[in-house]
Amino acid sequence: MKIKFSKLLLIFLISLNAFGDAKLTGYVKAYPQYFTNTFVDDEINDFMLNLPLRASFFWDMSDFWGLEFSWQLIPMVGQSSVGLFNLLTTITFDYRAIYTDPLLVKPNENSDTKFILFNNPDRFFVSYSSDNFTMEVGRQIVAFGSSRFVNPTDVVTPFGLNTIDREVRPGVDAVRLKYFWGDYNLDIGMLFGKDRLLKKSDVSIKESAIFVRAVGTAGGNDFYLMYQRFKENNLFGVDFTGGLGGATIWAEYSYVNSKKQDSIDYSRLTVGGQYFFVGEWSIFGEYHYNGIGTNNQDEYLPLRFNVSHRDANLFLIGKHYLALFGTHKFSALNDISLGGTWNLIDSSLLINGLFTWNNLENHYVDVGLFAGVGAEGGEFVRYLDSYYLAYRFYY
Numbered sequence: 001m002k003i004k005f006s007k008l009l010l011i012f013l014i015s016l017n018a019f020g021d022a023k024l025t026g027y028v029k030a031y032p033q034y035f036t037n038t039f040v041d042d043e044i045n046d047f048m049l050n051l052p053l054r055a056s057f058f059w060d061m062s063d064f065w066g067l068e069f070s071w072q073l074i075p076m077v078g079q080s081s082v083g084l085f086n087l088l089t090t091i092t093f094d095y096r097a098i099y100t101d102p103l104l105v106k107p108n109e110n111s112d113t114k115f116i117l118f119n120n121p122d123r124f125f126v127s128y129s130s131d132n133f134t135m136e137v138g139r140q141i142v143a144f145g146s147s148r149f150v151n152p153t154d155v156v157t158p159f160g161l162n163t164i165d166r167e168v169r170p171g172v173d174a175v176r177l178k179y180f181w182g183d184y185n186l187d188i189g190m191l192f193g194k195d196r197l198l199k200k201s202d203v204s205i206k207e208s209a210i211f212v213r214a215v216g217t218a219g220g221n222d223f224y225l226m227y228q229r230f231k232e233n234n235l236f237g238v239d240f241t242g243g244l245g246g247a248t249i250w251a252e253y254s255y256v257n258s259k260k261q262d263s264i265d266y267s268r269l270t271v272g273g274q275y276f277f278v279g280e281w282s283i284f285g286e287y288h289y290n291g292i293g294t295n296n297q298d299e300y301l302p303l304r305f306n307v308s309h310r311d312a313n314l315f316l317i318g319k320h321y322l323a324l325f326g327t328h329k330f331s332a333l334n335d336i337s338l339g340g341t342w343n344l345i346d347s348s349l350l351i352n353g354l355f356t357w358n359n360l361e362n363h364y365v366d367v368g369l370f371a372g373v374g375a376e377g378g379e380f381v382r383y384l385d386s387y388y389l390a391y392r393f394y395y
Helices: 002-019 082-088 297-304 307-311
Strands: 021-037 044-050 053-060 065-078 103-105 114-129 133-140 172-181 184-193 204-218 221-230 233-244 247-258 266-276 281-290 320-329 335-343 349-360 363-373 385-394
Touching: 247 307, 297 307
Parallel strands: none
Antiparallel strands: 021 044, 021 053, 021 385, 044 065, 053 065, 065 114, 103 114, 114 133, 133 172, 172 184, 184 204, 204 221, 221 233, 233 247, 247 266, 266 281, 281 320, 320 335, 335 349, 349 363, 363 385
């Protein structure tokens, strides 16, 4: 069996030459993680090992047509299902018309040490490009917003604050068209979703989304105007990126309304900036107003189950946040960043630190942490503290 598999793999690799301008890339990663949290009913002290594997195939079929295909597998082993929960709550599959079970191997609940195999067919789309028009059809990335940590206009596949691997967004099933003229472009698309609660096999218009986005550039600044209809909600958004006094600045705003039962109309706003000092130092700051959030800690849990909160894949439950980070580059290959995100009302803080070392080409080593501090009941002390190492190899 091994010989047959090796021959098939060899034939496949050799056959790539027949595709002309084609290439195969990907990565192998290893994330040993230690989870702990003492502010919950049952104290958690667990170890998990994630091994994300990804292969991506790119083929320029002609001067106009292209094809991209990517598949991701994540073997995981650990002392509990904590790592599984942590993974599945940071990856959303709302807009996938063709749905596959993300678990090829499910955890054995009777075993102290559990193994799972996470499966993610993440990209499969055809693209067409000309001088002033592009089209992408299939499973692809759809993400919006210029903000660094919280994007008010991104309700498709946003990353949570404590997501370790932010390198690749989950793919969604969509049709996307862009038309360019001068410094402006028009971006239109539709995302296809299913009603998973009713276990329907067909695409549901109510669970799908459409968007129209106008983009312009003036004086070195970028402007975005956006309308999105998602899961029977309406989102109106604006986005700006520019420069001021040597700093990069951005502002992003959205307003969402819905006629769904128990829904909440709300606004979200993020403003921030980053300044680079002489000596390879930089500082980054971002304020976020979360209009759907609450200042009452007793309402934290009910808010997470509110229909408006779930529809937009939101992860913050307070109203006011401030993120501050400092970064220092020791060289072109090594850097360190340290900072955190502060809930300004309950005073809880999510600390985020990361050191990256690149000693060989395409090889990286990371050391990082996420740790919540504050009074009992605060938002970020409810998060699992995560201390991790990472090895990343790209081919």
